[in-house]
Amino acid sequence: MLARVADGDAEALGELYERHAGPLFGFLYRLAGDRGTAEEILQDTLLAVWRSATTYQGRSSVSTWLFGVARRQAHNRLRGLPPPSAAEPYERADDVPGPEELAVGAGRVQDALVRLPLAQREVVVLAFLCDLGHREISEILGIPPGTVKSRLHHARATLRGVLR
Amino acid sequence: MSEQDRWPELTGIGDGLPPPPGREIVREALRRSALTGGRAPSVPRIVRAWELLVMEARVQPVSIWLVSALVMAAGIALMLARPYTAGPVLALLAPLVAGAGIAAAYGPRDDGVAELVAVTPTSPRVILLARMTLVFGYDLLLGLAASVLPSLSPFGPVPAGPFALVMVWLGPTAVISALSLLLSVCWRAEAAAGGALVAWGLYAFSFTGSLTGSFTGWSSWWPRATGPGTIGLALALTLAAVAVAGLGEPFRRPRATNRS
Numbered sequence A: 001m002l003a004r005v006a007d008g009d010a011e012a013l014g015e016l017y018e019r020h021a022g023p024l025f026g027f028l029y030r031l032a033g034d035r036g037t038a039e040e041i042l043q044d045t046l047l048a049v050w051r052s053a054t055t056y057q058g059r060s061s062v063s064t065w066l067f068g069v070a071r072r073q074a075h076n077r078l079r080g081l082p083p084p085s086a087a088e089p090y091e092r093a094d095d096v097p098g099p100e101e102l103a104v105g106a107g108r109v110q111d112a113l114v115r116l117p118l119a120q121r122e123v124v125v126l127a128f129l130c131d132l133g134h135r136e137i138s139e140i141l142g143i144p145p146g147t148v149k150s151r152l153h154h155a156r157a158t159l160r161g162v163l164r
Numbered sequence B: 001m002s003e004q005d006r007w008p009e010l011t012g013i014g015d016g017l018p019p020p021p022g023r024e025i026v027r028e029a030l031r032r033s034a035l036t037g038g039r040a041p042s043v044p045r046i047v048r049a050w051e052l053l054v055m056e057a058r059v060q061p062v063s064i065w066l067v068s069a070l071v072m073a074a075g076i077a078l079m080l081a082r083p084y085t086a087g088p089v090l091a092l093l094a095p096l097v098a099g100a101g102i103a104a105a106y107g108p109r110d111d112g113v114a115e116l117v118a119v120t121p122t123s124p125r126v127i128l129l130a131r132m133t134l135v136f137g138y139d140l141l142l143g144l145a146a147s148v149l150p151s152l153s154p155f156g157p158v159p160a161g162p163f164a165l166v167m168v169w170l171g172p173t174a175v176i177s178a179l180s181l182l183l184s185v186c187w188r189a190e191a192a193a194g195g196a197l198v199a200w201g202l203y204a205f206s207f208t209g210s211l212t213g214s215f216t217g218w219s220s221w222w223p224r225a226t227g228p229g230t231i232g233l234a235l236a237l238t239l240a241a242v243a244v245a246g247l248g249e250p251f252r253r254p255r256a257t258n259r260s
Helices: A002-006 A010-032 A035-055 A062-078 A106-113 A118-128 A134-141 A145-163 B024-035 B045-059 B062-081 B083-105 B114-118 B124-152 B162-186 B189-212 B216-221 B228-245
Strands: none
Touching: A002 A010, A002 A035, A010 A035, A010 A062, A010 A106, A010 A118, A010 B024, A035 A062, A035 B024, A062 A118, A062 A134, A106 A118, A118 A134, A118 A145, A134 A145, B045 B124, B062 B083, B062 B124, B083 B124, B083 B162, B083 B189, B124 B162, B124 B228, B162 B189, B162 B228
């Protein structure tokens, strides 16, 4: 399908989008923190795919390549944005949290995610929302698997601090 | 136990995700692509270059092809009837035809597609090179045909072989064409045609000089044959034209913006 996109088949771009729209948009939504920005990045991604489909050489899966393109576009959009407002630590019901207390809702997760540095946020979202392994994440981000693990480690520490 | 199960902080990360936009976002991306310069075609460069040449050939005035062919055909007829004239006839005709053709191809005031070309993503330099390739290539083919055909003449032997004949006209043709191109880019088609005619006249005088013994000054420096000097001069003039073609508004056209 990507070969058809590379040949200039607009219909193939639509089919490619329908096949990968859910995971891509979810990734971008969690990365950007709001729907409008996520849609803008998604459109940037489609534009980049349309223009650079010829560069796909089949070394990675189409899905991995698409996430890589989306991630670059997200960086382009989000890099210049100011950091989120000062984090107000979430209050907890008691000092000894049980699993229920830690099981925060989707909105609270989103609020916590946007407070992560972008490099950590993308690793967390790819790992836990897109359910990708360390090797796939390292391909998408162009970093060693060890760096993926260390970013996850730091992300968890940051999340705990935010959600404390 | 999955990794997410060991991260209770992220429980619910997949909940509450809005649905992705519909397919209209693809149309919007394609529209942006068209408005911002389109996509890089996936066809090989050589095919793209060929397509550009074909498209440029369509917008060139038919008269360029027709007049060049007619003039060269007249020369060929003369050479067939008088084979011994092949050298001088080709040496004089080929530069004239090419110089005039180049002037007409790039720079006429009534260039109907100039405005359209100006807003396309293809750079003016590429357009210039495409047109020059077309016209000069066409004139080269005519010259090559005219260099070969005299040997078929039933009226006698040709004083030189086809290769020697080509060497007689190729260098001067390249120089005069390049000069015409530069004048056409910098100024206008009429000036280019005039400049080419003047250069051709000096060139023709150099022949007269060598034949009569006068004007030896001209013939001593004027690039009369194909060699490193003539080809180098032609290349320099062509590079200058290509460089100028991408700089601002051409002198020949009314300015699109007011001077402040």
